[in-house]
Amino acid sequence: MKVLVATEKPFAKVAVDGIRSEIEAAGYELALLEKYTEKSQLLDAVKDADALIIRSDIIDEEVLNAAGQLKIVVRAGAGYDNVSLEAATAHHVCVMNTPGQNSNAVAELAFGFMVMAVRNFYDGKSGTELKGKKLGIHAYGNVGRNVARIAKGFGMDIYAYDAYCPKEAMEADGVKPVDSPEVLYSTCDIVSLHIPATAETKNSINYDLVNLMPKNGLLVNTARKEVINEADLLRLMNDRADLKYITDIMPVHHDEFADHFPGRYFSTPKKMGAQTAEANINAGIAAARQIVGFLKDGCEKYRVNKK
Incomplete structure (x- = not known):
């Protein structure tokens, strides 16, 4: 199983280290796409991903069409209006957020x-x-x-x-x-x-x-x-x-x-509510744990879209 972290605005290194620890301890592969500048880079990266961790990145019909193996998307944060829930449901992809971490x-x-x-x-x-x-x-x-x-x-x-x-x-x-x-x-x-x-x-x-x-x-x-x-x-x-x-x-x-x-x-020049080291770490690691729980045990506690 391959877990992709796709973040135009990257997590802090300590958060990525925590995510990697959770994912690799579960026996999965972690891939990173950080600071990407073109949507084509995201489309290419998601082709073989089974799970996806994002921040404010846009996950729409085009991305989901490219992600033939995708099973779950976790938005590291409370809001999830950057993910097309209807399209995710149509593609049988579970969408979660990480409420409370920020x-x-x-x-x-x-x-x-x-x-x-x-x-x-x-x-x-x-x-x-x-x-x-x-x-x-x-x-x-x-x-x-x-x-x-x-x-x-x-x-x-x-x-x-x-x-x-x-x-x-x-x-x-x-x-x-x-x-x-x-x-x-x-x-x-x-x-x-x-x-x-x-x-x-x-x-x-x-x-x-x-x-x-x-x-x-x-x-x-x-x-x-x-x-x-x-x-x-x-x-x-x-x-x-x-x-x-x-x-x-x-x-x-x-x-x-x-x-x-x-x-x-x-x-503020850009949304800064969650821009603290602590929130960055908490949300990233929570996202990784939720992916592991979903892939291993089918846990859908924080699912936000329909099945």
Whole structure:
């Protein structure tokens, strides 16, 4: 069995060493395709691969057509919208993610954003503190739980909305559940977004919803850019000079945000939530273990596509 690690943005060496150890201990061969620049390189490399570990690499119909032996793809990370699930299912390929491995890294970045924003981007002027602020967590999954844990240390008043998470689970963490996004946004000084990009959530963060936020509201996005209705947010920030927006996913209209709202907007040049040594190692080794579990025992615990 051959396991291919295909990463345009490579894992750290220590992560690759850990992946190799897991794969070779199971009796499988490990192959690396790192820093590739052409899709043709990926198409060639997957021809004889039985399993594939990726990061943000695109796995579409063309790649799956080229991968005649492929049985499983594991996305080292929580999001998996870079993999065509429908095409994978049609090719009888199992797709998994590695939930939770990057969660603390993303949560810490969210707080780095919050501190930077309330301190006016470190421009030398007096800012405010996070202590005592009402924090709204939009989606209470692995990242949301880590955000809540860190927020306690800052002394924040924590609220959360998640249609799929039992209120009792939030309350057990000292978090106040609310019944709708509208209540969350109208209540909280800061909202931290952790929703996935789905048909239901795309463009759902719109003018009417964000406009519910109190004066000097801050929206922090470490989730997906597709959930933001950019035209609405541009219009709202023009209408309300008190709002700030910080994102880890550069908007399509980045230049407009940057030009029109200096001191109220910031975007990382590329998605950096999972860009820590620890997350890199954790997600890579988790992906390797999941592949071994699938190939040896048929374990599909983290499968995200249909059979």
